[in-house]
Amino acid sequence: MKYFYLFLLSINFFYSADVLGQNNKHGLISGDFQNLTIDEFILQLENQTDYRYYYSNKDFDSIRITLSVKKQSLHDVLELAFANKDLYFSTDADNHVFLTKGKKVKTQLPEGLLTAIKPDTANRKQINEVDFVSGEKNDKPVQKSSLENKLYEVGDRNLIHNKVNVILDGYAVDSKTGVPVAGASIYIEKLKMGTITDQFGYYSILLPRGRHTLAIQCVGIKDTKRQVLLHGDGKMNLELQAQVMTLKNVTMSSQKTGNIRNAQMGVQKIDIKTIKQVPVVFGEADILRVVLTLPGVKSVGEASTGLNVRGGAADQNLILFNDATIYNPAHFFGLFSAFNPELVKDVELYKSSIPAKFGGRLSSVIDISSREGNKKKLSGSAGIGLLTSRFNLEGPIVKNKSSFILGARTTYAKWLLNILPDQYKNSRASFNDFNLNLNHEFNKKTTLYLTAYMSNDRFNLNSDTVYSYGNRNVSLKLKHIFNNKINALVTAGYDRYQYNISSSYNPVNAYQLGFNINQTYGKAQFNYYAGLKHKIEFGLNSVFYKLHPGLYQPIGNKSLVLPDTVPSEQALESALYLSDRYNITSTLTLDAGIRYSFFNYLGPNNIRTYGAGIPRTEENLLATVPYSRGEFIKNYGGPEYRLSMRYTFSESFSVKSGYNTQRQYIHSVSNITSMAPTDIWKLSDPNIKPQYGGQVSFGLFKNFKANTIETSVEVYYKKIYDYLDYKSGAQLIMNHHVETEVISTKGKAYGVEVMIKKLTGKINGWISYTWSRTLLKMDDPLAGELINNGNYYPANYDKPHDITLIGNYRVNHRFSISVNATYNTGRPITLPIGTFYYGSSLRTLYADRNAHRIPDYFRTDFSINLDGNHKVKQLSHNSWTIGVYNLTGRKNAYSVYFVSEGGIINGYKLSIFGSAIPYINFNIRF
């Protein structure tokens, strides 16, 4: 009631009410209103009617009105515009219209009151002059702000000081679950200043004293604003509401200008909600498949989750799950990504402006963050699909202080394989993955996070050879806020990737082969908010690698297999970095970073030396030099530059450019087109140089329709040096001298990426088009052989044209339809140049690597998402996903090949999914 009273005061009008006017005698309204602000909307109405309108700007400033009407009365138009929303209107006899929020204004007052309330101009106090909360001292609990229209005061108003600028900091959390909201943008329109909450929901911003309106927005969170009056440094936690439903006719949106304002380029963030909407094969929400739909990201084919980002190889992506490096992000030999969608919060892809804190890979960083457990109540979910079932549970350990989240996913494809035809009887495939995240808040300044991840895969395809592989990751992270200007993150962890191949069919040759990578790492990062214009990040990373490149052993006592061990490799990769986001003017921002990385290849090991200036072959081996434990065998290192700059021409248009260099010291060596679980990884050593690459990029970013439509055009040019390619017919597994089988290659990649994105409204999604080329060149005379005579040839993943459409149509709150469509040029392949007879069979002759292409690729997928009712208070929430993958049933080629069978050559086209594949998925949340 108090609010209502205040509210009444704030509205700038006089009472002189008489009769409620319902009939419209002032003309009908027509028009197509798209994302109008209240002012624009009222202007339209004023033009078409004789009414005068009264409303509080503050109450309506976050409202956008989208409406299409044709010759309708004002009453109907306003009903439509305000439907499902806490907005009301009243009219009086004098053609005044009162627009209000929360309560309806009574225009007809009791008789006696008519004269009692006399308009008093002195009392027409603006709401922003009303004090709601008094200033609080630092030792008091941090105030939580959850209301849009309340004015929050921060700092001690009585304290007199000369500081012009003060620091506001705090956490953004989900009001319902208490889970931090990362990546939320907090923006002060008037100052053109803003910040983004970090992965813990923490933000800190330096602002002039006085009153500000913070526009807060984040994917999955309802756009909102906070009124704040700053007296001095202080904390304010933002309690934000998750976006549960969308409104029918009124779309609320604050300025979605993140893409315009950020200095970084080539950064894409997708939240799990979007990921889950995209139809995928078998309905398994798949993070990497969705990343694949982004411009500039390609893969060699459907059976591979190896990503090729802007012409980079699959091993040039740093895939981070929380802080852990995932060496093999795929299940089921590449068909599914190894991340449980129920635990993932969002995924961020950096393909151009890679922040200085990341390093060690040449082409991209894919940063996948998992959710934090619900801190307020125990909840969970379970799902059943065709191939996997999943379960997760989350809840508080100490309420509001610590929480856990546990996720498990497993396949039950075994029984499916059992009913296969006889010749497939011997196939087996299974996988599972487990996640556990714990976090504990010791106090307001210190929080500890534990993340653990494990994945296992095991399969054999119609043969006696069994493949198994898995990731093991654990990390511990401590976050400490020293003060509102500086905070630190310290992380320590251990990552392992291992695979094992075994075969025991032939007792004489029964063997098992093991491979593993282990890395122990430590990271420390400091964020320093230095004044209004600088945000500085600095820190150091260190990784100790230990690789066991091959352990070959007999199985059974009949086996004659000679045990063989490729000696372990160890190295230390470290980096120091410093970066500064410098807001030079309100329109020009520079993000400059430098990272100095160094790499020490450590003993014990035996290093082979080869004659200088002659091909590295076994025949040219000069000597083998032993090094003892801990000895520095070879050091590499150098600076990496990370520069990006943004200039804003207007609220909705900016230009960005960037320059980046990277170094990579660990390489996947593979002669297989796709990324296979059995690819070996190799550290740089005296014979294998680190990869080095640089990229320049330039982009135009323009938003339309009140920032609901984002468009961008980015161009890039990239150079890669010392990329490892392999010699024809290379033997890479269990090779004691891999350097004789590989050749260093140069590469260049360039392209244009165009993207149109609409993430709000009933129809949302994006269209991306990429034109790009990736060319490699092998003209190293030391390699002993030249590929394609030392000329540039297209890389395996060079697919010049690529168009992707991701669309979602929300019919209502419980029913939505998703469609995606993809077209790209077929990938290059090597086709025979002729035939010959040998060994009583006609055979194919190959030359000219990648001179031809497989047929172009086209696929459409479709899915329907059905949600149960949205009542908040019920035992469980159910949802169904029904869809069809490859709706047109097109037999997209994965490869085209020729094989000699029975003395003649037959040509074949291999498709991974050669028909429309329907699927159904059931999820339950409790």
Add this chain to the structure above:
Amino acid sequence: MKKYFVGLLWILIAGCKEKYNPAFTAPSTGYLVVEGLINNGSDSTIIELSRTNKMGSVQKQYEKDAMVQVEGNDNSIFKLAEIVNGGGATGRYSAQLNLNNLNQYRLRIKTLTGKEYLSDFVEVKITPPIDSISWQRENGNGLQLYVNTHDPQNKTYYYQWDYQETWEFHSAYRAVLKFNTIPSPRGPIPYLAFIDSTTFGPDTTIFKCWKSSVSNQLLLGSSAKLSEDRIYKPFLFIPRGDRKMSVLYSIYLKQYALTKTGYGFLSKMKKNTEENGTVFDPQPSELRGNIHCISDAYEPVIGYISVSSIAVKRIFISNGQLTNWNYTSDCVEASVKNNRDSIAEAFGSGSIPTGILDMTMAGNTINHFGMSAPECIDCTISGTNIKPLFWP
């Protein structure tokens, strides 16, 4: 529903493979292909020269009228003569060589057009004998054949094999009758007669036949990763019920020792031409052996010259050794009424008579004749009735 799941997994595992012949232009190559080995044993050295051809062409282009010789690093020279048969030059060159196992040898080829090719010098490998060819029933009770060999000196490590299979098989039906016509003014009159009017017995020449085939897949093996130079390798699988095992089967296996690089060359060829089509295929690669064109170092030459002896082994497997082989021919014997029209219709269109199926009780009138497809009666359609020399 069950069927649907099967289909689903089928797609998943096997993918979807279909015959496909992309239209693309390939240059005309015509590179020299050299096949064969320099034999340091008692057998002849046979070198076969041919040319690579355009995609789609299946005709083998022999390189005829070339000069081929083996040269030792002791400056010895052995000329190979082109084998000439009824059709003239064959592109196959042969000689009986007497080599010194301590020397190294190479091959020199001069083509009719004057281009000269030379191989690297290659060490002489001695092929150890084949210990045995063993077999066992497995995988749906088919017959899996294994080669067992070892080199007590642990010097061979790299092996290649090829084989010739020969099997005896019998026609499904014996024919005692033959079809014939007598010309007449009203057209030919069909009739059946005994083949042998004295014994009334069957035509023995078309009942028992032999057939041969050679391996057309490269068979390679290595013991390089084993603690001793021993090979136990499955090399041929014959599915249960195959006609090869219906009477008597024989396999003649040849074993060659290879150098490490020779083995590498052939395994590369095998990967390129026989082992592609999986999801994790290596890229096909250029194939370069140890033979080079002297005048043009960049001209590709297909082939790898090895110097080795040949070890051979032959075994026989009779149907009696195999329980439940369950060979059944697809042949059926149909009956034909004994009248002119039925006979004309049945045997005028290619079927062959077998014998008399039934007669009247008195035994003087034939009711029905038997008939079957020609390949069910005449084994020479698919094989030869000339008994091989080695056949028992």
